[in-house]
Amino acid sequence: MVENQSQDLELRRVYLFAGLDDVQLDQVKRGLRVLRLAESERLFDHGQAAERFFLVRSGQIKLYRLSTGGAEKVIEIIQPGQTFAEAVVFMERQVYPVSAQALSPTELWSFENRAFLALLRQSSDTCFRLMADMSMRLHAHINEINGLTLQNATLRLVGFLVRQMAEHGSADGRLELPAAKNVIASRLSVQPETLSRILHNLSADGVITVQGRMIQIHDLERLQGYLD
Amino acid sequence: MVENQSQDLELRRVYLFAGLDDVQLDQVKRGLRVLRLAESERLFDHGQAAERFFLVRSGQIKLYRLSTGGAEKVIEIIQPGQTFAEAVVFMERQVYPVSAQALSPTELWSFENRAFLALLRQSSDTCFRLMADMSMRLHAHINEINGLTLQNATLRLVGFLVRQMAEHGSADGRLELPAAKNVIASRLSVQPETLSRILHNLSADGVITVQGRMIQIHDLERLQGYLD
Numbered sequence: 001m002v003e004n005q006s007q008d009l010e011l012r013r014v015y016l017f018a019g020l021d022d023v024q025l026d027q028v029k030r031g032l033r034v035l036r037l038a039e040s041e042r043l044f045d046h047g048q049a050a051e052r053f054f055l056v057r058s059g060q061i062k063l064y065r066l067s068t069g070g071a072e073k074v075i076e077i078i079q080p081g082q083t084f085a086e087a088v089v090f091m092e093r094q095v096y097p098v099s100a101q102a103l104s105p106t107e108l109w110s111f112e113n114r115a116f117l118a119l120l121r122q123s124s125d126t127c128f129r130l131m132a133d134m135s136m137r138l139h140a141h142i143n144e145i146n147g148l149t150l151q152n153a154t155l156r157l158v159g160f161l162v163r164q165m166a167e168h169g170s171a172d173g174r175l176e177l178p179a180a181k182n183v184i185a186s187r188l189s190v191q192p193e194t195l196s197r198i199l200h201n202l203s204a205d206g207v208i209t210v211q212g213r214m215i216q217i218h219d220l221e222r223l224q225g226y227l228d
Numbered sequence: 229m230v231e232n233q234s235q236d237l238e239l240r241r242v243y244l245f246a247g248l249d250d251v252q253l254d255q256v257k258r259g260l261r262v263l264r265l266a267e268s269e270r271l272f273d274h275g276q277a278a279e280r281f282f283l284v285r286s287g288q289i290k291l292y293r294l295s296t297g298g299a300e301k302v303i304e305i306i307q308p309g310q311t312f313a314e315a316v317v318f319m320e321r322q323v324y325p326v327s328a329q330a331l332s333p334t335e336l337w338s339f340e341n342r343a344f345l346a347l348l349r350q351s352s353d354t355c356f357r358l359m360a361d362m363s364m365r366l367h368a369h370i371n372e373i374n375g376l377t378l379q380n381a382t383l384r385l386v387g388f389l390v391r392q393m394a395e396h397g398s399a400d401g402r403l404e405l406p407a408a409k410n411v412i413a414s415r416l417s418v419q420p421e422t423l424s425r426i427l428h429n430l431s432a433d434g435v436i437t438v439q440g441r442m443i444q445i446h447d448l449e450r451l452q453g454y455l456d
Contacts, residue, residue, distance in 0.1 A: 015366070076371055087367070090360035092353075120356075124348075125320075127355050132318035134362040138243070139315070141369035143304055148376035155383035159455030162387075166394075188456060227387030228416060 014055055014083055015137060016116070019129035027119055031112035037102035044085075046099045052110040053086040059106025063098040077103065089113045153190040154198050158226040160188060161208075165217060173217040180213070242283055242311055243365060244344070247357035255347055259340035265330035272313075274327045280338040281314040287334025291326040305331065317341045381418040382426050386454040388416055389436075393445060401445040408441070 008025060011017045017028060046065060061078040075098050078084045088094055094113060120127050169175045177184055185195040202208045207223050209216040217223060236253060239245045245256060274293060289306040303326050306312045316322055348355050397403040405412055413423040430436045435451050437444040445451060
């Protein structure tokens with residue numbers, strides 16, 4: 001009973017099942033199968049008929065394609081808690097678009113495409129609950145990506161400034177940028193608007209002052225602290 | 229006619245409309261309204277009945293909530309090309325969960341919830357196409373988030389190593405980590421497994437050799453190069 005409850009909790013963490021009621025979750029559980037793969041074991045091949053989708057519980061699954069020359073292109077590494085091959089459920093042509101192989105000993109739960117599709121066809125409310133959840137997740141991801149991109153760009157710029165300072169800075173903390181800002185942005189693989197935003201943030205924090213290409217570093221230690 | 233075609237292209241870049249056929253897209257376009265907001269102009273308030281969702285074409289929209297004390301919590305900044313309030317379409321209670329305000333002069337296209345919902349109810353195939361697209365996007369986002377997280381953690385660790393080297397390293401490039409790896413990981417806000425993975429990657433690149441807490445830096449310049 002307790003085990004059942006913890007299984008329900010684990011299933012409801014999967015975005016596809018998060019909005020299901022108890023009866024619907026029971027339907028999903030009836031088709032659930034536990035799979036254990038050894039390291040390097042293949043789960044399915046590209047082009048094979050797709051009847052099931054999967055949740056990784058432990059280990060890792062590599063999704064990949066082979067080129068006509070036989071070269072392998074890794075599409076994705078699936079980590080514990082993530083599902084894969086579930087988009088196929090919604091497609092007309094139910095074949096796996098990639099091959100799947102275990103990178104380490106891996107435990108999976110697999111679910112029947114047909115049963116899940118039947119459940120969605122039963123009620124458009126279930127479809128709509130799922131779509132609402134998916135579109136909120138898409139927004140949350142975009143937020144996370146934006147935040148990480150800004151962090152990344154900040155780390156790159158601060159690393160660059162600290163190095164330039166060590167090599168070319170004056171004793172009183174003045175540093176002339178070695179190129180125009182858009183050139184620096186391009187060299188650091190940062191969007192020019194992002195670079196401006198970061199310089200603005202660092203100025204607002206009182207760590208630097210910017211005048212054209214001239215940067216006055218007020219507090220090198222705090223600037224370096226951004227790298228921690 | 230040309231304008232019509234470019235409008236169609238722009239609409240099909242929106243994930244909600246990407247899989248629609250021409251007839252369905254025409255239905256969406258019939259309810260389309262163009263809106264222009266001045267800087268600071270409010271679009272809707274939290275709790276207001278939601279009849280439309282939006283695509284930002286230029287400018288920025290801030291989504292926010294006010295606390296009971298009146299403090300503003302920014303939930304999201306919506307950039308050009310992004311939609312917002314579309315999750316409400318799929319919800320039973322059609323009210324805006326946040327307030328929306330233009331951060332700069334902003335052009336929007338707005339769409340009718342009712343018309344879009346009717347379109348989805350007409351055919352479960354359309355729902356399924358949308359869900360397939362959404363679940364592939366969710367996977368792509370997770371990939372991007374994983375890649376950015378790894379980059380971010382690499383930048384943090386390299387920044388840390390370069391600074392430690394300048395302060396405590398020996399002339400022949402040896403550096404003893406000042407604490408156990410899991411402590412360093414925590415200080416750099418990096419998962420311990422991620423830290424191990426990065427040390428492994430840097431070793432595989434021939435930039436460093438790791439023996440317990442002892443790091444031998446073979447090529448300081450290449451190590452610093454990761455910060456560019």
